[in-house]
Amino acid sequence: MKALLSAILRMVWPKRKSPAETLSEPSLIKDVWKALLKNKLAVCALIFLAIFFLIGFTAALAGLFDFSITPYGYDEIDYQAVKQGPSWSHWLGTDLIGRDILTRVIFSMGTTVELAILIVIFGGLVIGVALGLAAGYFGGKIDSIIMRLGEVLTIMPPFFMFLYLTMTLRPRYENLFYGMGSAGEWLIKEGIVDFSMIFLVFSLFFWVGSARIIRSETLKLREMPYIDASRILGASSFRIILRHILPNLLGIITLWVFEALGSAAMAEIGLSFFGLGIRPPHPSFGIMFSEISSVRLLGSYPHLLVFPGLIVSLFIFSFAFLQMKLDIILNTLYTKGGGKQ
Amino acid sequence: MKKTICLLAIIAALLFSACGKQEGAPTAVPAASYDYLRLAGGDPATLDPHLVTDVGSHLYVGKLFSGLLRMDLLAVDKNNNDDFTEAGEIQGNYEKNDVEKALREALPQGLAFFDAFKAKGREMRALYKLIPDIAKEIPEPVYNPDGTAFYTFQIRDEAKFRNGRNVTAWDFAYSFDRAADPRTMSSTAEMYLGDILGVWEMLNGREYGGKKLINRVYQFKAGEAFDISKEFVDLPGVRVIGEKTLEITAKNVLPVIFYWHMTYPVSFVIDKVQVDATRSWTENPNGTGPYWLEKKVVGQIVLRVNDLYYGFKPLIEKRIYDTGGGSTFSSYENNEIDMTGVGIADIQAVRDASSALAKEAYETVDMSTSYIGFNTKEAPFDDTRVRQAFAMAIDKDWLAEKVLENMAQVAHGVLPPGMPGYRPDLKGLEFNPQKAKELLAQSKYGDSLPRIKLTISGTGSAPSVVLQAIVKMWEDNLGAKVELDSIDYVTFLDQIKKGQFQMFSLGWVADYPDPEDFIDLKFHSKRSKANNETGYANSKVDELVELARTEKDAQKRIRLYQEAEDIIIEESPWLLLFHSKEIILVKPYIHDFFPSPMGISNDYMRFK
Numbered sequence: 001m002k003a004l005l006s007a008i009l010r011m012v013w014p015k016r017k018s019p020a021e022t023l024s025e026p027s028l029i030k031d032v033w034k035a036l037l038k039n040k041l042a043v044c045a046l047i048f049l050a051i052f053f054l055i056g057f058t059a060a061l062a063g064l065f066d067f068s069i070t071p072y073g074y075d076e077i078d079y080q081a082v083k084q085g086p087s088w089s090h091w092l093g094t095d096l097i098g099r100d101i102l103t104r105v106i107f108s109m110g111t112t113v114e115l116a117i118l119i120v121i122f123g124g125l126v127i128g129v130a131l132g133l134a135a136g137y138f139g140g141k142i143d144s145i146i147m148r149l150g151e152v153l154t155i156m157p158p159f160f161m162f163l164y165l166t167m168t169l170r171p172r173y174e175n176l177f178y179g180m181g182s183a184g185e186w187l188i189k190e191g192i193v194d195f196s197m198i199f200l201v202f203s204l205f206f207w208v209g210s211a212r213i214i215r216s217e218t219l220k221l222r223e224m225p226y227i228d229a230s231r232i233l234g235a236s237s238f239r240i241i242l243r244h245i246l247p248n249l250l251g252i253i254t255l256w257v258f259e260a261l262g263s264a265a266m267a268e269i270g271l272s273f274f275g276l277g278i279r280p281p282h283p284s285f286g287i288m289f290s291e292i293s294s295v296r297l298l299g300s301y302p303h304l305l306v307f308p309g310l311i312v313s314l315f316i317f318s319f320a321f322l323q324m325k326l327d328i329i330l331n332t333l334y335t336k337g338g339g340k341q
Numbered sequence: 342m343k344k345t346i347c348l349l350a351i352i353a354a355l356l357f358s359a360c361g362k363q364e365g366a367p368t369a370v371p372a373a374s375y376d377y378l379r380l381a382g383g384d385p386a387t388l389d390p391h392l393v394t395d396v397g398s399h400l401y402v403g404k405l406f407s408g409l410l411r412m413d414l415l416a417v418d419k420n421n422n423d424d425f426t427e428a429g430e431i432q433g434n435y436e437k438n439d440v441e442k443a444l445r446e447a448l449p450q451g452l453a454f455f456d457a458f459k460a461k462g463r464e465m466r467a468l469y470k471l472i473p474d475i476a477k478e479i480p481e482p483v484y485n486p487d488g489t490a491f492y493t494f495q496i497r498d499e500a501k502f503r504n505g506r507n508v509t510a511w512d513f514a515y516s517f518d519r520a521a522d523p524r525t526m527s528s529t530a531e532m533y534l535g536d537i538l539g540v541w542e543m544l545n546g547r548e549y550g551g552k553k554l555i556n557r558v559y560q561f562k563a564g565e566a567f568d569i570s571k572e573f574v575d576l577p578g579v580r581v582i583g584e585k586t587l588e589i590t591a592k593n594v595l596p597v598i599f600y601w602h603m604t605y606p607v608s609f610v611i612d613k614v615q616v617d618a619t620r621s622w623t624e625n626p627n628g629t630g631p632y633w634l635e636k637k638v639v640g641q642i643v644l645r646v647n648d649l650y651y652g653f654k655p656l657i658e659k660r661i662y663d664t665g666g667g668s669t670f671s672s673y674e675n676n677e678i679d680m681t682g683v684g685i686a687d688i689q690a691v692r693d694a695s696s697a698l699a700k701e702a703y704e705t706v707d708m709s710t711s712y713i714g715f716n717t718k719e720a721p722f723d724d725t726r727v728r729q730a731f732a733m734a735i736d737k738d739w740l741a742e743k744v745l746e747n748m749a750q751v752a753h754g755v756l757p758p759g760m761p762g763y764r765p766d767l768k769g770l771e772f773n774p775q776k777a778k779e780l781l782a783q784s785k786y787g788d789s790l791p792r793i794k795l796t797i798s799g800t801g802s803a804p805s806v807v808l809q810a811i812v813k814m815w816e817d818n819l820g821a822k823v824e825l826d827s828i829d830y831v832t833f834l835d836q837i838k839k840g841q842f843q844m845f846s847l848g849w850v851a852d853y854p855d856p857e858d859f860i861d862l863k864f865h866s867k868r869s870k871a872n873n874e875t876g877y878a879n880s881k882v883d884e885l886v887e888l889a890r891t892e893k894d895a896q897k898r899i900r901l902y903q904e905a906e907d908i909i910i911e912e913s914p915w916l917l918l919f920h921s922k923e924i925i926l927v928k929p930y931i932h933d934f935f936p937s938p939m940g941i942s943n944d945y946m947r948f949k
Contacts, residue, residue: 075813079736082743097744097810167829178792275802275827280809290803300686 032255035329042325045318052109052315059110072100074107075281085303093303096291105308107283112315115199115278116265123203124260128210129253133241135211136218147215150208158205158267165201166276173197198277202264210256217252221245255326262319269312285312371661372676375930375948379678381669382642382662388623388634390609391520391527396850399606399940404644404660405628406609407652409476409494409513409587410600412854412941415453416440418466425468429933432945433653443470451597451895452479454854456759458705458936462694467935469854471600474652475500475508475610475629479600488593489538496585499651502612503626503633510587514574515558516610518543521576522556532862532872533605533852536591536598538578549577558617572613595890595898601853631655631944640665656947673926680931683924688746691924703925705936706750708757708851710859713795713811713916716843718876720791726784728913732770734777734818735811741919744807749919755859755906757920759938762856762899762906769910769917774818781819793823796842798833808846838871847874851939856902861886864909877914881905 082098092101135146271277272286383397447453453470482490500508521543543554557573580588612627636643642662673681715722753769866878885905
C-alpha cells in the first residue's frame with residue numbers, strides 16, 4: 001500500500017535529482033513540472049484545479065450513471081426556501097426559485113469539466129493532432145489545404161459562428177436523435193445530445209490551435225536524421241509518424257491540452273450565459289450568471305453570486321497564472337540551456 | 342525603463358481620449374429643479390406614429406403627435422369614497438359637471454373606465470374617458486343602408502403643426518393614406534385602421550370597387566407654392582368635405598370600437614411636407630402633440646412643451662430623459678432622476694413601510710396578461726384535458742409570492758384588472774396536482790406524451806427562472822419533461838404566425854379599454870394566426886363574440902364577453918399566468934402623478 005502511494009506521489013512530485021541524473025534523461029514535461037512546483041502560488045493553483053476537476057468529474061459521472069452525491073437534485077425546488085442565504089439545510093443558500101446553490105455549483109463544475117475534456121480530447125487531440133501531423137509530415141498540398149482551412153476558421157468571429165450554428169443546426173440535430181427512437185430520446189433527456197452538439201461545434205474551431213503547434217513541431221522533427229534512416233529502412237509513413245514523431249510531441253501536446261482546457265471551459269461558460277450553450281435544466285455556471293445578471297439583484301441577495309463567482313474567478317485565475325508561469329519557464333529552459341531552473 | 346514608458350504612453354492615450362469632446366454630447370445631469378422633469382427612458386425604436394408597436398416608443402410618440410381622439414384622465418378618487426368632491430381630485434380644466442356626466446353617460450356606454458392603483462399606500466381610482474383631441478367633438482355615426490357608418494369630424498381651428506401650419510382635413514387624409522400604404526410597412530394599420538373602408542384592400546394590394554387601390558402622393562414641382570388641398574385622397578373611406586371637415590366611413594363595427602381604434606398612434610396626423618421630403622424626418626418631427634422634440638442625442642432626449650398646442654398645456658415645461666441605461670433605481674436614490682420604475686431586486690426596500698421610499702411609491706397592475714399558449718391543433722394540446730392538466734399542475738400563487746415577490750398578480754381570467762368586465766373573484770383553474778394527474782391520465786395521451794417543446798422568444802440570456810420553475814413543476818407533478826427552446830424575437834413572431842410552435846410563452850397588453858381587444862381578437866376562430874396564435878376554435882365563443890360585435894347595450898356586451906371568457910378559461914387555450922405590476926417611485930416635490938395605463942399621457946403632473 002505504502003509502495004503504491006509513494007509510486008503515485010513520485011509520479012506527480014519527483015524528488016530532486018543530482019545534475020547528472022537530470023542531464024541523462026531529457027524530458028520536457030518533467031523539467032517543466034519541477035520548475036512549476038518551485039513556485040508556491042503555482043502549486044496552489046494546481047491543487048485548486050485538481051480539486052475542481054475531481055469534483056467535476058465525480059459530478060459528471062453521477063449525472064450519467066444516476067447515483068446521487070448531494071442531498072438535493074440540481075433542479076430540485078425547495079418551495080419553502082426561496083432566495084435564502086446560507087443556512088444549515090442549504091450551505092450556500094438557495095437561488096431565485098429555491099434550488100440549492102451548492103448542488104448547482106457542484107454540477108456546474110461537472111458540466112464545465114465534462115465539456116472541457118470532451119472538447120479538448122475530440123477537437124484538440126483527435127482532430128487537431130491528426131491534422132497537424134498530416135500537415136507537418138506530408139507538407140505540400142495537404143499542408144496547404146489544412147492550414148488554409150484553419151485560417152478560414154480563425155478569421156470567422158467565433159461568437160457569431162456559434163450563434164449561427166447552434167441556432168440553425170440545433171433543431172435538426174435534435175430531430176435526428178428523436179428519429180432514432182427511444183434510445184435517441186433517452187440521450188436527449190439526459191442532456192447528452194445538447195452536450196455533444198456544443199462540443200462538436202466547439203471542436204470545429206478548437207482543432208486549429210493544436211494543429212498548428214503540432215505541425216510546426218512535426219516540421220522540425222521531420223528533418224531529424226533518424227527519420228531519414230527509418231525511411232531508408234523502408235518504414236511506412238504511418239509507422240514513422242506513429243513510432244517516431246508522435247512520442248516526441250507528447251510534451252508539447254500535454255502543454256497545449258492544459259491551456260486548451262482552460263479556454264474551452266471559459267468558452268462554454270460564456271456561451272451558456274447567452275443562452276447558446278447548455279440549456280436548462282442542466283446546470284452550468286453560465287446559466288447561473290445569466291439568471292442573476294441584474295446588477296440590482298445582487299445588492300439584495302449577494303449570496304447568489306459570491307460563491308459561484310468566486311469559484312469561476314479562481315478557476316480563470318489559476319489557468320491564467322499557470323499559463324503565464326509555463327511561458328516563463330519554457331523560455332528560461334530553452335534559452336538558458338536544458339536543466340536550468 | 343521601456344516598460345515604464347509604455348505604461349505612461351498608454352495612460353496618456355487613455356486620458357486624451359477621455360478628454361475629447363463629441364459633437365452633440367448629452368449635457369450633464371442637472372440638479373433637481375422645478376423647471377424640468379428628469380426621467381429614465383429607453384431609446385425609442387421609432388418615432389414614426391405609423392410604425393410604433395412597442396411601449397418604449399409609444400412613450401414619446403404619444404407626446405409628440407396626436408390624432409382625432411384620445412383618452413384622458415378626468416378625476417382621481419383619492420379618498421376611495423366613491424365621490425370626487427375633494428380638492429385636487431378633479432384634473433385639469435374639468436369640472437364637477439364633466440365628471441358627473443362621464444359617470445352617468447360615458448361610463449355605462451363603455452367610453453369611460455376606472456383604473457385602480459395605490460399611491461403611497463392608499464388605494465385610489467382614476468377615471469379615464471375618451472375625449473376629442475384634434476377633433477372638436479366625438480361624432481355620432483350616421484348609418485348607410487348597407488350597414489356602414491360615416492363619422493363627420495370637425496377639426497379644431499386652433500390645431501396647428503409645431504411649425505405653425507394649420508392642420509386640415511387633407512392632412513388627415515394624407516396620413517391615413519400613408520398608413521394604409523403597403524410601402525410604409527405599418528404593422529398596426531390593419532388592426533386599428535382596418536374599420537375604414539378600403540384600408541384592408543390597399544394594404545393587401547386588392548381591388549376595391551373594381552379598381553386596385555394605390556396611395557398616390559402629390560409631388561410639388563420646383564417653385565410651386567405649397568397647397569395641401571392638392572393632395573390625393575385615395576382611401577374610399579376617407580372624404581374631405583371642407584378644409585376642417587373630415588368624413589370617415591367605417592364598416593359595420595360598433596362605434597365604441599371605432600373610437601378606440603382612432604386613439605392608437607397609427608391614426609395620428611403627420612406633416613406631408615416633412616414626410617415626403619426626407620426619410621429621417623423623425624429626427625425633428627413636426628408634430629401636433631403637447632411636446633416637441635428639443636434634443637435627441639445618444640444618451641439623452643429632451644422634450645419641451647409645445648406653445649402652439651391646442652389642448653391642455655402640460656404643467657411640466659421640460660422633460661429630460663436619460664436613455665443611457667444603467668440602474669435607474671440608484672440614479673433615483675442619488676437624486677439624478679425624479680422618477681423611476683422598481684424591479685424585483687429593490688422591491689424590499691420600497692415595501693418596507695417605515696422607509697422614506699415607501700412614501701414615494703405608486704403601485705398599479707398593468708392592463709396586461711401573460712400566458713403560455715397551447716397550439717390547439719397539435720398534439721398533445723389538441724386534447725382539452727391535457728391543457729387543463731398542465732394548467733392545474735403549477736402553483737401560480739407560490740410563483741407570484743415567492744419568486745416574483747408579489748410584483749405580479751396571479752391571472753385567473755383573460756381580462757386584466759382595469760378592463761371593463763374584469764371580475765376580481767374569478768377562480769379559474771386552480772392549482773391541484775392530483776386532479777391534474779387524473780386529467781392527464783384520462784386524456785388521449787395519458788400513457789405516453791409526445792415530445793413537448795416550450796418556445797420562448799429572445800436569445801441573449803438563459804430562459805427566465807419562472808419558466809424554469811414551471812417546467813420543473815410539470816415534471817414533478819405530471820411526469821412530463823418539457824424542453825425549453827429559445828428563439829430570437831423576429832423569428833419567433835414570424836413562426837408563431839405560421840402556427841409552428843407547440844407551446845409558447847407570450848403576453849398581451851390592452852390597447853384600449855374594451856374586452857373586444859382580448860376576447861374577440863385573440864379567440865375568435867376566424868382570426869388569423871397572427872392574433873389567435875393558439876388556433877382556438879369554439880363555436881359557442883364565436884357566437885357570443887359575434888353577438889357582442891353588434892350589441893348596442895354596453896352592459897349586455899360586457900356580459901357576453903364574460904360568458905365567452907368563462908368558456909375560454911375552462912378550455913384553457915391559454916395557460917393564464919400573471920398580470921404584471923408596476924411600481925414607480927416619484928420624488929415628493931412632484932404632485933398629481935398618477936400611474937396611467939396604456940400609455941395615456943399624464944399632463945396634469947406638476948411641481949409645487
